[in-house]
Amino acid sequence: MIPSSSSADRPASNNSRESEVLPPGEGAFVSLAPMEGVVDPIVRQMWSAVGGIDHMVTEFVRVTDKTLPDHVFYKYSPELKNGGLTDAGTPVYVQLLGGQPEPMAENAFKVFALGAPGLDLNFGCPAKTVNRHDGGAALLKNPHRLYDIISAIRKVVPKSYPVTAKVRLGFEDKSLVREISQACSEGGALRLTVHARTKVEGYKPPAHWEFIAIMKEVSKIPVIANGDIWNLEDYRRCREISGCTDVALGRCLMARPDLGLQIKAETTTTRGLSASAWDWPTTFKHVQLFYQTNLDLMSEQYAARRLKQYLKMLANSHPEALEVFAQIKRLHGPDEILHELQQVPELSDYLQISPKAKGDLPSAHI
Numbered sequence: 001m002i003p004s005s006s007s008a009d010r011p012a013s014n015n016s017r018e019s020e021v022l023p024p025g026e027g028a029f030v031s032l033a034p035m036e037g038v039v040d041p042i043v044r045q046m047w048s049a050v051g052g053i054d055h056m057v058t059e060f061v062r063v064t065d066k067t068l069p070d071h072v073f074y075k076y077s078p079e080l081k082n083g084g085l086t087d088a089g090t091p092v093y094v095q096l097l098g099g100q101p102e103p104m105a106e107n108a109f110k111v112f113a114l115g116a117p118g119l120d121l122n123f124g125c126p127a128k129t130v131n132r133h134d135g136g137a138a139l140l141k142n143p144h145r146l147y148d149i150i151s152a153i154r155k156v157v158p159k160s161y162p163v164t165a166k167v168r169l170g171f172e173d174k175s176l177v178r179e180i181s182q183a184c185s186e187g188g189a190l191r192l193t194v195h196a197r198t199k200v201e202g203y204k205p206p207a208h209w210e211f212i213a214i215m216k217e218v219s220k221i222p223v224i225a226n227g228d229i230w231n232l233e234d235y236r237r238c239r240e241i242s243g244c245t246d247v248a249l250g251r252c253l254m255a256r257p258d259l260g261l262q263i264k265a266e267t268t269t270t271r272g273l274s275a276s277a278w279d280w281p282t283t284f285k286h287v288q289l290f291y292q293t294n295l296d297l298m299s300e301q302y303a304a305r306r307l308k309q310y311l312k313m314l315a316n317s318h319p320e321a322l323e324v325f326a327q328i329k330r331l332h333g334p335d336e337i338l339h340e341l342q343q344v345p346e347l348s349d350y351l352q353i354s355p356k357a358k359g360d361l362p363s364a365h366i
């Protein structure tokens with residue numbers, strides 16, 4: 001497993017009570033939405049340690065016509081060596097992407113047999129190559145294909161085993177939202193996450209939460225709202241419009257790692273949590289830890305790339321991140337990056353990473 005940072009290293013939470021005291025399942029269900037090339041094992045480990053997240057998903061495992069060997073699943077989900085949980089105990093479902101019921105069922109059984117706490121089916125990926133090869137959002141054109149895949153999987157895994165699906169509102173238009181929702185529910189999915197846009201709409205705002213309400217109405221399974229929930233105010237509006245208390249957060253949780261905590265506090269009135277958002281210094285401490293963890297576990301180039309990616313995503317909520325990004329965008333090595341970061345006077349107080357810290361953390365198993 002990936003080493004977890006000690007609590008002393010973690011940014012202090014602004015919340016009056018630590019997330020650890022909140023039992024899993026308390027308040028709204030909050031999922032970290034899958035993001036290829038972003039939500040890797042390090043992100044899952046670190047975001048899980050922040051708290052306020054009930055559920056996570058691996059990057060997608062592409063299924064064609066074969067049953068994949070075990071090592072592929074362990075690569076995507078090192079958490080399988082820990083019962084499918086992060087160190088902080090968040091369940092990590094394995095995400096499968098493919099269009100053929102039989103191989104999907106065979107691989108689903110493998111995921112189950114390897115001990116993953118659940119399985120998530122990707123019916124929303126907009127990538128051209130994926131869609132050309134009969135996967136992701138292309139399947140939304142024919143909702144019966146979702147039904148065929150889910151029901152084939154249902155036949156090979158135990159009835160209670162969590163098989164969940166993630167969809168968009170359609171491929172070109174939203175005319176099939178009811179059929180898509182029913183196909184997942186009747187096929188035997190346990191939960192349905194809806195990214196409130198069509199494939200053609202890509203990531204263009206706004207997300208159309210009102211269509212989630214229609215899908216919820218015809219669904220017999222819990223529906224999770226997703227798309228453009230950037231802050232607590234968005235969460236409240238999305239809940240009102242979609243009728244869903246439960247949410248999946250993708251880019252939004254990268255832009256505000258504490259948003260899950262805020263939503264939990266909002267929906268757990270009896271526990272007296274406060275919902276104050278992380279300020280920039282607290283967030284910057286998380287950036288430091290993120291860079292340091294990546295430096296320790298991965299190559300310097302990878303760590304630099306991930307730092308830049310994280311800063312750009314953070315800039316959606318913290319404009320300060322863009323200033324830091326501008327300072328380091330052309331740099332690759334830790335010495336250069338640290339030197340440049342220290343030139344930003346208002347940040348130097350918060351900057352505690354030293355190249356000597358490399359190796360201080362336990363080594364990686366990913």
Ligand SMILES: Cc1cc2nc3c(=O)[nH]c(=O)nc-3n(C[C@H](O)[C@H](O)[C@H](O)COP(=O)(O)O)c2cc1C
Pocket residue numbers: 033034035036037038059060122123124125166195226227228229248249250251252253
């Ligand atoms: C870089 C990136 C990669 C993504 N990869 C996946 C994926 O592998 N599977 C999936 O179902 N959705 C994927 N998504 C979609 C997100 O899970 C989510 O539905 C979308 O970003 C909207 O939620 P947000 O506004 O909270 O980001 C991806 C999104 C982004 C931006």
